[in-house]
Amino acid sequence: MVARTEEIADQERPLLSHLRELALRLRRAFITLAIVFVILFAFDFRFITIYGYSIPIIYPNLFHSISTRLIVFFIHAELPPQLHLLNLNPFDTIYSSAYISFYFAFFVALPIIFKEIWGFISPGLYENERKLFRNIILPGITLFVAGSSFAYFIIVPFMMKFVLIFTQSLGVEPTLSLRAFISTLITLMLAVGLAFEFPLVMTILSYIGLVKAETWKKNWRWGVLGSFIIAWAISPGTTGGIIETTIGLILSALFFVGVAASSFAQKRRSASLELKQSLNSIKRNS
Template structure:
């Protein structure tokens, strides 16, 4: 009897209610982690405090370091500070933010706190998902899952950075050009809530889109899709890339942002196809070694 057979029999012996309880337990832990981190970003501010080391001569002080210190503040929280950073760094000169609805600043802080909470709890989310699905996986599937945790986090961060440093500034400048072309009768303004929600949507959507090579490599790694299939159907991959670009784009830039995102995702598709090819070769080598041992 193989190890896999023993694991399956062990899982089959457990009633469905036990699996549901385990799932509820893991989801509860994820929600608690999200809630705690959300409250930190939503209700606590961050300030760098200088720590001084006494200098023995002439009563001078020597700066040792700047230590980040959290303090309770709803109106100067980390999310509010980050909103200010978005406004100063992303908003082009000539565009003004306005408050259209009474609770726009509150919703803006909420959106940013939620994004930061999801981003920082990704390791906990992955760990809980892993703890739930690991008993039903083969050994090589467990190794594959462990090996993609850090790349998944890195690709999400790269996707968000791509949106923050390239897509969002480009989008806002195009909007400013359109507004300027209409003449002095139109003043270039943006609603605060609309601005923050658009920025957060692009950060999350682009971050998730950058997981494409990892998803392709993972499907090939577990034997679901062959690498040659990705290469043969590259036209469909490019088409889907541009469809995704059309979905996540704000759609107010005359197709420029959609084209940039589509080309980027198409490039990631080909990178994923190459990664799948290397992973398939690795699987074949491992299979040959296993057969040689037998």
């Protein structure tokens, strides 16, 4: 009975050790995210000159913080001058600042978050799986930045101009809630950025063997339909279908890019497996 108890304890110890490591790494990631959030939300910065070099320093300033600077920048960059912002609820300004702070804090802390996640999962991966994860980081970031940039430079300005023209045509005062503006901006940048990961997800699924590249190619009509469904889901729905159609066409193009990338990834995987089988056969024969 004692031996059985010791055996169970030996089996549980590695699991508890992994859970402790996971909790520690999650704590580090959360603390990093919280620190960056507080800095963006409640601190400002200025440059001081020391020995001819300009050095940025941060200092507490809740009312003129980095996030409020960003809000002012977005207002001047994205809103038509005739469209006026209103503070409808007492805490709209605080919520807006918090939205901006969390969104940018996540990206500033992303390297640390990736480092902690990678440090936890990498010991349990094969070398080819580690290589796969390393190779998708840069394309994933690039696609997300491209999607967010498309939302920021194309979708939001067009949407705001459309809202302004349509509101003026009804003889209504063109106003907008500050919280609605910021939440719409952040939501669109996040949603479109994630939608642009479409081809990367397809490539990964084909590389690991879950979906064949031929399946993507054969069902391209469903891919295009799915692209327009995603476009309809993430679009603001206030532009008479123009933005929805534009996003749908771009996602459809990305789907076909994903088809080509999936075919390439599948060929590389097949070549890699054939090489491994050949090496194993040589080892067995020797």
